[in-house]
Each structure stands twice: as C-alpha cells, then as structure tokens.
Amino acid sequence: MAKLDIINVPDPLLRTTSDPVGQVDDELRRLMDNMLETMYAAPGIGLAAIQVAVPKRIIVVDTDGEEDERKPLFLVNPEIIWESAEFNIYNEGCLSVPEHYAEVERPASVKVKYLNYDGKAQEQMIDGLLATCVQHEIDHLNGVVFIDYLSKLKRNMIIKKVQKADRETKVL
Ligand code: K1U
Numbered sequence: 001m002a003k004l005d006i007i008n009v010p011d012p013l014l015r016t017t018s019d020p021v022g023q024v025d026d027e028l029r030r031l032m033d034n035m036l037e038t039m040y041a042a043p044g045i046g047l048a049a050i051q052v053a054v055p056k057r058i059i060v061v062d063t064d065g066e067e068d069e070r071k072p073l074f075l076v077n078p079e080i081i082w083e084s085a086e087f088n089i090y091n092e093g094c095l096s097v098p099e100h101y102a103e104v105e106r107p108a109s110v111k112v113k114y115l116n117y118d119g120k121a122q123e124q125m126i127d128g129l130l131a132t133c134v135q136h137e138i139d140h141l142n143g144v145v146f147i148d149y150l151s152k153l154k155r156n157m158i159i160k161k162v163q164k165a166d167r168e169t170k171v172l
C-alpha cells in the first residue's frame with residue numbers, strides 16, 4: 001500500500017465533478033487500499049478520490065476510530081436515495097482544508113446505494129457521524145467543499161489562510 005498526496009483548497013480539481021466508475025477491478029481496489037492508508041495516516045474519518053487528484057466516484061470512510069477495531073467502508077458510485085426530514089449539526093473538518101472547522105447542517109439519516117469493495121450492489125441506512133461523513137464525501141464527488149456552506153467572507157478568509165500556510169510549508 002502507498003500513502004498518496006492530498007490536495008488542498010483552492011486547487012481547482014476540488015471543484016470538478018468526478019466520473020462514475022464502470023467496473024470494480026483489482027486496479028480500482030489498489031486505489032481504494034491506498035486511499036484508506038492515506039486517510040488513516042492523515043488522520044481522517046473519510047476521503048474522496050478527488051482529494052488525491054483522482055476524479056472517480058469513490059469514497060472511503062471509517063468513523064469508528066480505534067486502530068484495533070477498524071471497520072472501513074468503501075463506497076463506489078455512492079448515491080443518496082433517501083434522506084430524513086430531521087437535521088443534525090456537526091462541527092466538520094476536511095483534510096483538504098487543514099486546521100479549519102465549521103458547523104454544517106445536514107440530514108440526520110440517509111439511505112445510500114453503492115458498490116462495495118467487491119463490486120456488489122448495496123443499500124444501507126446510516127445515521128450519526130457516519131451519515132454526516134458520507135454526505136461530506138459525496139459532496140466532494142460533486143465538487144462541493146464544506147466551506148461552501150459558509151458565508152463568502154468566511155470561505156474566502158479560510159482559503160487565504162490555507163494558501164498562506166501551504167506557501168510557508170513549501171519554503172521550509
Ligand atoms: O477531508 C475529508 O473529507 C475527511 C474529513 C471527513 C469529515 C470529518 C468531519 C465531518 C465530516 C466529514 C476528516 O476526516 S477531517 C479530520 C477529522 O474529522 C478527524 C480526524 C481524526 C480523528 C477524528 C476526526
């Protein structure tokens with residue numbers, strides 16, 4: 001497995017709509033394994049392929065935390081087919097917007113349809129942090145970043161701070 005580079009805002013790749021996957025084959029599974037290693041190393045609880053500059057509709061998530069109890073989910077071509085009328089607010093972060101967090105409101109529960117690691121079609125009801133995380137990652141597949149839910153002023157301020165921090169890291 002290999003750790004991949006995560007791109008940050010304002011990289012224009014983060015604004016692209018990712019392409020559906022045709023077939024889940026060994027090459028795609030290798031990408032999913034590398035995404036998972038990258039996510040755990042970051043550390044994070046989710047990662048979309050576009051965050052490692054691959055415009056394919058793939059996300060990996062693991063919101064359970066403990067290293068000895070890892071339960072990763074691989075979602076290929078994920079689609080939300082139902083969402084609850086009830087909403088949750090969560091203080092979200094993003095590996096492509098390092099060090100910045102903001103409250104975002106999203107449906108509390110969703111039903112998601114996807115292909116799993118073996119290419120098998122699945123439908124699953126999810127709630128809590130997992131539902132928040134899956135919605136955040138599906139947003140990435142549509143070129144949406146969580147800071148888009150904030151005011152333009154706050155969003156631009158965060159982008160400038162991330163750019164400045166990245167410039168300073170490059171110089172070191
Ligand atoms: O960049 C990403 O898409 C990953 C992001 C996922 C996410 C976090 C919170 C709410 C919705 C979606 C992260 O993983 S940011 C890092 C983070 O939240 C975290 C890191 C270590 C332990 C626990 C959480």
Ligand code: ZN
Binds near residue numbers: 093094095136146
């Ligand atoms: Zn993110």
